[in-house]
Amino acid sequence: ETGVTQSPTHLIKTRGQQVTLRCSSQSGHNTVSWYQQALGQGPQFIFQYYREEENGRGNFPPRFSGLQFPNYSSELNVNALELDDSALYLCASSYWDRDETQYFGPGTRLLVL
Amino acid sequence: SQQGEEDPQALSIQEGENATMNCSYKTSINNLQWYRQNSGRGLVHLILIRSNEREKHSGRLRVTLDTSKKSSSLLITASRAADTASYFCATDARGGSYIPTFGRGTSLIVHP
Numbered sequence A: 001e002t003g004v005t006q007s008p009t010h011l012i013k014t015r016g017q018q019v020t021l022r023c024s025s026q027s028g029h030n031t032v033s034w035y036q037q038a039l040g041q042g043p044q045f046i047f048q049y050y051r052e053e054e055n056g057r058g059n060f061p062p063r064f065s066g067l068q069f070p071n072y073s074s075e076l077n078v079n080a081l082e083l084d085d086s087a088l089y090l091c092a093s094s095y096w097d098r099d100e101t102q103y104f105g106p107g108t109r110l111l112v113l
Numbered sequence B: 001s002q003q004g005e006e007d008p009q010a011l012s013i014q015e016g017e018n019a020t021m022n023c024s025y026k027t028s029i030n031n032l033q034w035y036r037q038n039s040g041r042g043l044v045h046l047i048l049i050r051s052n053e054r055e056k057h058s059g060r061l062r063v064t065l066d067t068s069k070k071s072s073s074l075l076i077t078a079s080r081a082a083d084t085a086s087y088f089c090a091t092d093a094r095g096g097s098y099i100p101t102f103g104r105g106t107s108l109i110v111h112p
Helices: none
Strands: A004-009 A009-011 A017-025 A031-037 A044-050 A053-055 A064-068 A074-078 A085-095 A098-106 A108-112 B003-008 B010-014 B019-024 B029-037 B043-050 B057-058 B061-068 B070-078 B085-093 B106-111
Touching: A004 A085, A009 A017, A017 A085, A017 A108, A044 A064, A044 B106, A074 A085, A098 B029, A098 B043, A108 B003, B003 B085, B010 B019, B019 B085, B019 B106, B029 B061, B029 B070, B043 B057, B043 B070, B070 B085
Parallel strands: A009 A108, B010 B106
Antiparallel strands: A004 A017, A017 A074, A031 A044, A031 A085, A044 A053, A064 A074, A085 A098, A085 A108, B003 B019, B019 B070, B029 B043, B029 B085, B057 B061, B061 B070, B085 B106
């Protein structure tokens, strides 16, 4: 167990809807990263937050947005859902400048119909 | 785009045998990490090797890094059925923020 939790575990939405996924970081960590993992693929980096500021972004459109809160919990929001957004969404927390190891949560599996 | 690419895509062995997976990457790196993922769940960090290291061990795991060939290998010795999982390498490009780039993974099946 990494101490990183995500909710919900599973979610079904329809195309065009909006979704919010949540992540609670491991205690003491100040950085959170979000990844999208399609079936049979490796995780693709969406963005990273460090002390509530976006610290890097992958090749994802602006309808993917995020927040990190003072208690280092985090949200991933996706607007105007598309069928291709169906995937496992993973968050990972770490302590920037101390340890490059990322500690992953169990993921949220999103299905867009 | 995928920075690291694992090979083979799939590996099936008997319990007790050794399993070797390889990772190739394209640009200079600060470090390379190996992760394991059980059946569509979260990833678990296995081992980190820095660009100035050539070999590291952790229990039954042995990782090597050859920066001249831009490749790494993960060896699992005396495999167990519980080692059945997908294994990913993740590279951190030199000069950037720490944002690991994952490959597509090797799916390992260990038969009891």
